Amino acid sequence: MLTPERHQMILKLLQDRKTVKMKELVEATKASESTIRRDLSYLEEQKKLRRVHGGASIKSAASEEPSxxxxxxxxxxxxxxxxxxxxxxxxxxxxxxxxxxxxxxxxxxxxxxxxxxxxxxxxxxxxxxxxxxxxxxxxxxxxxxxxxxxxxxxxxxxxxxxxxxxxxxxxxxxxxxxxxxxxxxxxxxxxxxxxxxxxxxxxxxxxxxxxxxxxxxxxxxxxxxxxxxxxxxxxxxxxxxxxxxxxxx
Amino acid sequence: MLTPERHQMILKLLQDRKTVKMKELVEATKASESTIRRDLSYLEEQKKLRRVHGGASIKSAASEEPSxxxxxxxxxxxxxxxxxxxxxxxxxxxxxxxxxxxxxxxxxxxxxxxxxxxxxxxxxxxxxxxxxxxxxxxxxxxxxxxxxxxxxxxxxxxxxxxxxxxxxxxxxxxxxxxxxxxxxxxxxxxxxxxxxxxxxxxxxxxxxxxxxxxxxxxxxxxxxxxxxxxxxxxxxxxxxxxxxxxxxx
DNA sequence: CATTTTTCAATCAAAATCAATCAAAAACAA
DNA sequence: TTGTTTTTGATTGATTTTGATTGAAAAATG
CATH class of the missing domain: 3.40.50.1360 (Rossmann fold)
Incomplete structure (x- = not known):
């Protein structure tokens, strides 16, 4: 699986629920925990999500435009x-x-x-x-x-x-x-x-x-x-x- | 296979999915890895795709913004x-x-x-x-x-x-x-x-x-x-x- | 509050992928 | 044809990505 695919998958999972646990991401992507951690760091850098202890959460109030x-x-x-x-x-x-x-x-x-x-x-x-x-x-x-x-x-x-x-x-x-x-x-x-x-x-x-x-x-x-x-x-x-x-x- | 043909084939594959792996491209085009690499470099230069480690991805937006x-x-x-x-x-x-x-x-x-x-x-x-x-x-x-x-x-x-x-x-x-x-x-x-x-x-x-x-x-x-x-x-x-x-x- | 458990960041070696190089093959021109 | 240029594919060493390991930090537990 290519890196952007994995990133996309993570973001997709975040859209459905509002948070994801590390364990779920590892299971879904078949990648190692280390790799997921790196992905999360990157995606947080890109302001696409927010890291939390144990996984990730969508950025602030929904993924919608702020009112x-x-x-x-x-x-x-x-x-x-x-x-x-x-x-x-x-x-x-x-x-x-x-x-x-x-x-x-x-x-x-x-x-x-x-x-x-x-x-x-x-x-x-x-x-x-x-x-x-x-x-x-x-x-x-x-x-x-x-x-x-x-x-x-x-x-x-x-x-x-x-x-x-x-x-x-x-x-x-x-x-x-x-x-x-x-x-x-x-x-x-x-x-x-x-x-x-x-x-x-x-x-x-x-x-x-x-x-x-x-x-x-x-x-x-x-x-x-x-x-x-x-x-x-x-x-x-x-x-x-x-x-x-x-x-x- | 002529070079423009190969380029077209690569782009076509990218249209269908949003990413392609190097291996897939080599298999599809029957060309060598080196040739595909050169193609990808060229096509990226032409801003027609984005290279990623392990293959290529369509340009930014599409996959990242389902919103x-x-x-x-x-x-x-x-x-x-x-x-x-x-x-x-x-x-x-x-x-x-x-x-x-x-x-x-x-x-x-x-x-x-x-x-x-x-x-x-x-x-x-x-x-x-x-x-x-x-x-x-x-x-x-x-x-x-x-x-x-x-x-x-x-x-x-x-x-x-x-x-x-x-x-x-x-x-x-x-x-x-x-x-x-x-x-x-x-x-x-x-x-x-x-x-x-x-x-x-x-x-x-x-x-x-x-x-x-x-x-x-x-x-x-x-x-x-x-x-x-x-x-x-x-x-x-x-x-x-x-x-x-x-x-x- | 101390202890246990979980999660984290940093590090490192292995694996995968890449760029650079070069010689062979193909296409081209004279 | 012959010589030249372009394209190709293999090789090599460098780079990037990856997953395991470790001790540190954070949460959970009693």
Whole structure:
């Protein structure tokens, strides 16, 4: 029996019941205890299951997607606070661009009561946006597998069909001189385009993003409002250049 | 046996089961172990399979995520058969358009071993396409909540960035005079655009779709090949107009 | 709480599988 | 044909996987 087969068998057994004992796995797979142990370690590493004394158990609450509520509570409080403030800026009837990323994702439930039109390049956002019955448009283009974002030349073209009252961007680095940065140049150009099509731009950046420079420049600082939970002593040089809104969780 | 033949045989064996052992491959192909090893290395390079110690396995997703398949419990054998034939038409290196819908969805696992570029307007397809590591582009535009398809004027514009070797469309009605029809005019125009941008067009229509006229016309019959499980007595009038491929489940 | 039992992680040697190499066979070109 | 290139299969030493063993750690028991 090949290794992936065995892994599959283990996961299958876990689907039926919610736990399996080592003894059962050894019996089912005809492999030795040592091998099963190695498999379990690997599968736990892959977050496919949870090891427990004597065997394995399915990962947390069922193998299903965590519900929206669950997902929200798992998220860091800082992202929540940033998202909450950002969402409070959105007014009824606004057209907004919502960048891909976990912080902008947190804004979605807070937008549900408002009468907004949302354009996004984040595939992960789509399910949630439509489930809240928000009028949603998706940007066309190539899908970047890792971040599940739409990027590339077509995405830029596609974006230009729209105009935004406000756009909310996540970024990977903020630096007084280098401006807003992100590692992927193709993502950078999409963000930059959204920014140019938008009346106001808001950058959602938790404290860890400051000082960091990650290759491709998105825009200069003075083009946007920064929303962050960064401590005050980090900010003087940024405040000289643009508006910075500090939120606390 | 010629090399491409052997490669095909290996891939075929992988389609049926999800893993194959080296020993099985040697036996099936009558080639030496060294040759099989070289084949596997090549096919892995081409991203058509995944090598594992002791043999090969199909690429990631399929075996590891039964949750996706479980979601689609209502997959009739007919849809499977239609999808299987449709997928067999796709050649290495093709650029194809995959329409939103459950039948085209069934094609995805069968495309994993081919080097294809897929453009789709079906949001439900995206997750699965990327999980199979297929190069995926999404059409931009408004999201129709009910069908999770991208539609509207922007979708049409967005589509025009591409050209397809083949396009695979789902349809709600087929009628000798009225042609291919679908209830939503905005969907109809997207399908029609895809068709016009494509070298060949294939219509995936199970038997229930024949005779039905559902409002908005997509195209005339003669523009496409119909792939269906419809009984022969239903087809004479269609066969006069275009090619009809009948599959059985 | 001490003892017994079970399960665990680490280690190691055997077995299986692999990559690299090379010469023979086959396909190809002149 | 002859010489060249490509493909193939056998061999070899290296690598990976495996199962047994051991003492440590964790649960169960009295």
């Amino acid at each position: 929206l509520q669950e997902k929200r509570t798992v998220q860091l409080a800082e992202k929540q606070a940033i998202a909450e403030y950002a969402a409070s800026l959105v007014r009824d009837g606004d057209s907004i661009f919502l960048d891909a990323g976990s912080t902008t994702y947190e804004m979605i439930p807070l937008l549900a009561q408002k009468n907004v039109l949302v354009v996004t390049n984040g595939l992960s956002h789509l399910e949630t946006l439509t489930s809240y019955d928000i009028e949603t448009y998706v940007v066309g283009g190539r899908i970047k597998r890792k971040t599940r974002a739409v990027i590339g030349a077509h995405a830029v073209e596609s974006l230009k069909h729209y105009r935004f009252d406000k756009c909310f961007l996540g970024i990977n680095g903020v630096h007084p001189k280098e401006g807003f940065t992100t590692p992927d140049p193709e993502e950078a150009v999409v963000k930059n385009t959204a920014l140019q099509l938008s009346g106001e731009t808001f950058i959602l950046a938790d404290a860890s993003k400051f000082h960091e420079i990650t290759f491709a420049k998105v825009a200069d600082i003075q083009d946007a409002v920064i929303i962050s939970d960064a401590p005050e002593d980090l900010l003087p040089s940024f405040k000289e250049l643009t508006e910075v809104k500090v939120v606390t969780s | 996706l398949q479980e979601k689609r419990t209502v997959q009739l054998a007919e849809k499977q058969a239609i999808a299987e034939y449709a997928a067999s038409l796709v050649r290495d290196g093709d650029s194809i358009f995959l329409d939103a819908g459950s039948t085209t969805y069934e094609m995805i696992p069968l495309l994993a071993q081919k080097n294809v570029l897929v453009v789709t307007n079906g949001l439900s397809h995206l997750e699965t396409l990327t999980s199979y590591d297929i190069e995926t582009y999404v059409v931009g535009g408004r999201i129709k909540r009910k069908t999770r398809a991208v539609i509207g004027a922007h979708a049409v514009e967005s589509l025009k960035h591409y050209r397809f070797d083949k396009c695979f469309l789902g349809i709600n009605g087929v009628h000798p005079k009225e042609g291919f029809t679908t209830p939503d005019p905005e969907e109809a125009v997207v399908k029609n655009t895809a068709l016009q941008l494509s070298g060949e067009t294939f219509i995936l229509a199970d038997a229930s779709k024949f005779h039905e006229i559902t409002f908005a016309k997509v195209a005339d019959i003669q523009d496409a090949v119909i792939i269906s499980d419809a009984p022969e007595d239903l087809l004479p009038s269609f066969k006069e107009l275009t090619e009809v491929k009948v599959v059985t489940s």
